[in-house]
Amino acid sequence: MKRYSQYTIEVGDLWDVSFWKKADTMDLIYIVYGLFIVILVVVSYVLGALSLLPHNPQEINLELLMAPPNTAGHLLGTDFMGRDILSRLIIGIQAYFLPGLLAIAIALTAGTIFGVLAGYWGGGLDTTTTYISNLLNSFPRLVLILLMVAAFKPDIYTIMLVVGVTNIPAVASLIRSKILFLKQKNFIEAAMALGLKSWVIIFKHILWHNCRAILIIQATLGMAEAILMETSLSYLGFGVQEPTPSWGNMVQAGANYFMQGNFWPSTAPALAILFTILGFHLLGDGLNNILEGKRG
Amino acid sequence: MNSRPVLKIENLRTFFYSKGKRAFVRSVDGVNLRIGKGETLGIVGESGSGKSVTALSIMGLVPGEPGVIIGKIGLKTDNIQKNLLQDLRDYVKINMSTGRIMEVYKDNVGWQKNVDRVMQGIRGTEIAMIFQNPKLALNPFIPIGKQITESIRINTPIKKRSQARERAMYWLAKVKMDSPRLRYYNNPYGLSGGMCQRAMIAMALSSDPSLLIADEPTTGLDATIQSKIVDLLADLKSSVGVTTMLISHDINVIKALSDNVAVMYGGTLLEHGPVGIILSAEHQAKHPYTAALLESIPREKHIREKGYLQAIKGDVLDTINIPLGCRFYSRCDKVTEKIQEKCDNHEPDLREISSGHSLRCWLYYE
Amino acid sequence: MAESILEVENLRKYYLQPRGLFSPFKTEKRIIPAVDDVSFYIKKNETMGLVGETGCGKTTIGRSILKLTPVTSGRVIFNGTDITHLTPSEFRPYRRQMQMIFQDLDAALNPKMRIKSILTEALTVHHKLSEAEINHRIEELLEKVNLKKSKLSSFSGELSGGEKRRVGIARSLAVGARFLVADEPTSALDVSIQAQVVNLLKDLQKNLGLSYLFISHDLRIVELLSHKVAVMYLGRIVEMGLAGRIANAPRHPYTRILWSSLLKKKSQEATQVPSDQHDGRWGVFDFERSYSGCRFAPRCPVYEAKGNPAICSDPANAPKLSDIGNGHKVSCHFPLE
Known part of the structure; x- marks a missing residue:
């Protein structure tokens, strides 16, 4: 049995083969799906912010407790207090969106600064930043968050602050290794010989031209991470507190009724979490494969 | 040329699929060669001329997925006589139109199995190879003697460790370590x-x-070490007398070591013949490319007069878009008006113009 | 006598090599003298060739001149100004006048930038130019280095070796450099392309009045391009003089070995090195040996032929670079005739 792989020539000007055509079909599917999720999240955020929801998410309807999906205008059914699940899912995004962005912003900004310090100037700075990131890495993140929550209050922003800070070492080490790799290629040295100022080299040659892909990918992965973190904490009861809906506390609240056969109050937010995180990860993965190449 | 050939390559074509460019790179494109027993064949060419790929094709080591080798490589030694590419044609289907490869279907797994079956007992045993970068080709953490001993025990009838060790010592001394x-x-x-x-x-x-097969054995070494390695290879040539295919971009190395020379350009042979004819400065009838290559090396004359070097205009041929006519046409400065039409549109074939000396140029055909 | 554009005086560059697991705690580190007491000068519109094997310190000299690496001691004087101890901001104006052509073809080329923006950047580092001026200057540059205009929109990965080299040269010229350190500009190129680049460098010198420090391991190309040649061995200049004299009448045994190994001209008395025992270590620092005497002695055919005279291996008696007439300097106790 012979299994043939097909290789076909591209007719036309060789350098005209566009960026997207060179990409793997699978990567493109990842990216399209990821973008779809991102758009869905943004649209949900806007809808939630404008209160354009099918039902009032806080409205308790004692006549329709645990209504299964698609009853009386409730597309995904209602929960144990008769609140519309779809509306709560949409408004739940509010709990993630801005805090998630905060976490990303902290991780990327501080990570980039430390990465550049360590990679570009090296020497003692490199040693110091490496020690700091080792320190951060060796401290269990969940414990840190629980400490913060115990010390202050169970606020989503506190949690995201910690998530962002604990993500700094990962970003910093990525940026650092990228800079060390670029330094081997000599063009940074050539730029110095040209008389360019350090900040031009750092911002233009290193960050803008060679690290932006990494940063975008880290941003998508960071968002997924933030959602996951909030979910686990809410499930444990430390995250967003009732009655403010978040996907994590929806799963937690619904889980009590799961064994009674009422699967939808917990399954709907669980699936939402699954597909959203998958979307962000696939987006990051696809972008990584296309922008950075499969090997590196 | 009168001894019986150890290796006979007929119409060898090796091409790769470049995913980035969505095109086929025709690294080797119709090469015919024969190497007689005890003879050293030097292959000269610039980067991208296909000389290394020719060597790798002989070893069945085509780098990169969908590499396709077609043609015939006949190996005839004391022990073995076989076509190294036998049955390989069954694993690929090629659609061509107007001289360009349009589509290739290849059964990669079956191809690899077949190559491994055919090359068994040949790689390392019948055909040995010296690579350009010895530091990468040797395992850095195993003593060199041990590596040689292992190779002897695998590839020769000597299986006893102590005997193999003695043999390894003998060879280390032989290469003047x-x-x-x-x-x-x-x-x-x-x-x-x-x-x-x-x-x-x-x-x-x-x-x-x-x-x-010695693939660029002196490249990357310092000049003084280079000349020592060349001396060593010359010594070994006279004392051991192994049939050698020597690949280099350095004309001096080729000149010092080979009996016959093949000049490669853009995946094909432009000239083939005895070293005395092809690489000597005096002999006039040669391919314009060979002549230009010889001219572009700084000589004492240039140095004394602080003169300019004879540069070859243009750039090395890109083997994706191979022209219809002569491959060297765009860079050639010996084109006359009479043959211009032919050079541009028809590729000359490799014709023998004197005994043992053949070249591919319209200038020398009537 | 023309004014010198660059003077290097007693340049030293020592690397400290930490060794072993506890090296951070040790105060004593082994010293590698990559460049040891090197002095030379380059006149305007002339080329100084620097030859030597891998690891002899020739690239380090080039990098030290451009202040890409700090020097241990010594002075570099450019156009009459001592630039050794300038701060980076004080040194910036000098970057306009001196540039480097890197051995690595890709060095000057950020892989994510198009050729046009690479050249534009170089043009606008030190001067403010309008769009039209930039386009005009780029066209001029392309003409100077024989590069096709269609290549402007490509990325460096799409260029061939020769084209990359041309872009690198154009980039150095864009700043307006008068002095170029050319570090092995041809070693990564094919023979036919190498000739193009050598001719281009010659042309540029003639037309623009450039001065070069031409670093290469290929003595032939160095001799062809240079007015003056210095031969380096293990961080020291062993012979220096006019190119013609170095080519035709080398006095140091090492230069002669270099020549004969390049041109395959076997002049018996110079190439006969008795055994291969130093094959491996040549040109590279052997840390186990002290380098206070003549560094070339272990490899030297004259040393061998004269029956290992004590003066050559005497640590206190390192040969000095002394003038033997017509500015030809040799550092050898027994210079060849």
Whole structure:
């Protein structure tokens, strides 16, 4: 049995083969799906912010407790207090969106600064930043968050602050290794010989031209991470507190009724979490494969 | 040319699919060669001319997925007589139109299995290879002597460890490694490039191959070490007399070591013949490319007069878009008006213009 | 006598090599003298060739001149100004006048930038130019280095070796450099392309009045391009003089070995090195040996032929670079005739 792989020539000007055509079909599917999720999240955020929801998410309807999906205008059914699940899912995004962005912003900004310090100037700075990131890495993140929550209050922003800070070492080490790799290629040295100022080299040659892909990918992965973190904490009861809906506390609240056969109050937010995180990860993965190449 | 050939290559074509460019790179494009027993064939060419790929094709080591080798490589030694590409054609389907490869279907798994089956007992045993970068080709953490010993035990009838060790010592001494008994235990990472190359040569020769392929054996070494390696290879040529295919971009190396020379350009042979005719400055009838290559090397004359070098205009041929006519046409400065039309549109074939000397140029055809 | 554009005086560059697991705690580190007491000068519109094997310190000299690496001691004087101890901001104006052509073809080329923006950047580092001026200057540059205009929109990965080299040269010229350190500009190129680049460098010198420090391991190309040649061995200049004299009448045994190994001209008395025992270590620092005497002695055919005279291996008696007439300097106890 012979299994043939097909290789076909591209007719036309060789350098005209566009960026997207060179990409793997699978990567493109990842990216399209990821973008779809991102758009869905943004649209949900806007809808939630404008209160354009099918039902009032806080409205308790004692006549329709645990209504299964698609009853009386409730597309995904209602929960144990008769609140519309779809509306709560949409408004739940509010709990993630801005805090998630905060976490990303902290991780990327501080990570980039430390990465550049360590990679570009090296020497003692490199040693110091490496020690700091080792320190951060060796401290269990969940414990840190629980400490913060115990010390202050169970606020989503506190949690995201910690998530962002604990993500700094990962970003910093990525940026650092990228800079060390670029330094081997000599063009940074050539730029110095040209008389360019350090900040031009750092911002233009290193960050803008060679690290932006990494940063975008880290941003998508960071968002997924933030959602996951909030979910686990809410499930444990430390995250967003009732009655403010978040996907994590929806799963937690619904889980009590799961064994009674009422699967939808917990399954709907669980699936939402699954597909959203998958979307962000696939987006990051696809972008990584296309922008950075499969090997590196 | 009168001895019986050890290796006979007929119409060898090797091409790769470049995913980035969505096109086929025709690295080797119709090469015919024969290497007689005991003879050294030098292959000269610039980067991208396909000389290394020719060597790798002989070994069945085509790098990169969908590499396709077609043609015939006949190996005839004391023990074996076979076509190294037998049955391989069954694993690919090629659609061509107007001289361009449009589509290729290849059964990669089946192809690889077949190559491994055919090459069994040939790689390392019948055909040995010296690579350009000896430091990469040797395992850096195993003593060189041990590596040679293992190679001897695998590739030759000597299976006893102590005998193989003695044999390895013999070869280390043969390649003029100083104090071979000490060097036997040295790891490659502690040795210089020249030393590693010597060890590599010892390892290649220790299996008593019928054909030795030396791919750029002196590139990347310092000038003084280079000349020592060349001296060593010349010594070995007279004392061991192994049939060699020597690949280099350095004309001086080729000149010092080969009996016959093949000049490669853009995946094909432009000229083939005895070294005395092709690489001597006096002999006039040669391919314009060969002549220009010889001219572009700085000579004492240039240095004394601080003159300009004879540069070849243009750039090395890109083997994706191979022109219809002569491959060297766009860079050639010997095109006359009479043959211009032919040069541009028809590729000349490799014709013998005098005994043993053939070239591919319309200038020399009536 | 023309004014010198660059003077290097007693340049030293020592690397400290930490060794072993506890090296951070050790105060004593081994010293590698990559460049040891090197002095030379380059006149305007002339080329100084620097030859030597791998690891002899020739690239380090080039990098030290451009202040890409700090020097241990010594002075570099450019156009009459001592630039050794300038701060980076004080040194910036000098970057306009001196540039480097890197051995690595890709060095000057950020892989994510198009050729046009690479050249534009170089043009606008030190001067403010309008769009039209930039386009005009780029066209001029392309003409100077024989590069096709269609290549402007490509990335460096799409260029061939020769084209990359041309872009690198154009980039150095864009700043307006008068002095170029050319570090092995041809070693990564094919023979036919190498000739193009050598001719281009010659042309540029003639037309623009450039001065070069031409670093290469290929003595032939160095001799062809240079007015003056210095031969380096293990961080020291062993012979220096006019190119013609170095080519035709080398006095140092090492230069002669270099020549004969390049041109395959076997002049018996010079190439006969008795054994191969130093094959491996040549040109690279051997830390186990002290380098206070003549560094070339272990490899030297004259040393061998004269029956190992004590003066050559005497640590206190390192040969000095002394003038033997017509500015030809040799550092050898027994210079060849």
